Amino acid sequence: AQKVTQAQTEISVVEKEDVTLDCVYETRDTTYYLFWYKQPPSGELVFLIRRNSFDEQNEISGRYSWNFQKSTSSFNFTITASQVVDSAVYFCALSEAPFTGGGNKLTFGTGTQLKVEL
């Protein structure tokens, strides 16, 4: 069975601080996908990134960066120089790869509420 753990329930930072959101996953699959989604107060889930299990390169997109460590089954997300608009709930998720019969079902973590204050 797949499992995603986001141990940080809520994080509060002051604007311009860097913040890292942790994500640890469990799966027996050798091929899988990892995702991060942002859910602002409006409720819509916004896709941030998809990472294939065979690609351990870290990725940077503007102020966002992701650190994928297969050895520790972690896929952490860092926001540099946080802004008030970053305030949201962030979900880490895991799915099986295509053609494995899992149909791309996502297993979500419980989410981390990030509050960025002035």
Next chain:
Amino acid sequence: GAVVSQHPSRVICKSGTSVKIECRSLDFQATTMFWYRQFPKQSLMLMATSNEGSKATYEQGVEKDKFLINHASLTLSTLTVTSAHPEDSSFYICSARDWREAGGIQDTQYFGPGTRLTVL
């Protein structure tokens, strides 16, 4: 990017009535769509997987006669909450699977904005 719409965004109904929620992929075709339910301050709970042209697959504990799903086209799936009761009040979110092989396999779920259902 891929866009998924959901309608209505908010609905209030009386107990015993049925409510239909539409989920549309606007700029891509989705053979698979998913329906989730989210309670306040909780994670998303997958209710069912909707496959175009076939019956939906429901997760354990989800009543298929209560939550009717129809995926009649490659861009539209509907969820009907039948004989709604106050305990069905929740935030319902759909997602559409965007799967393509251009430039490597791309397989991502894009989410709609959600529907807030309140049953009085």
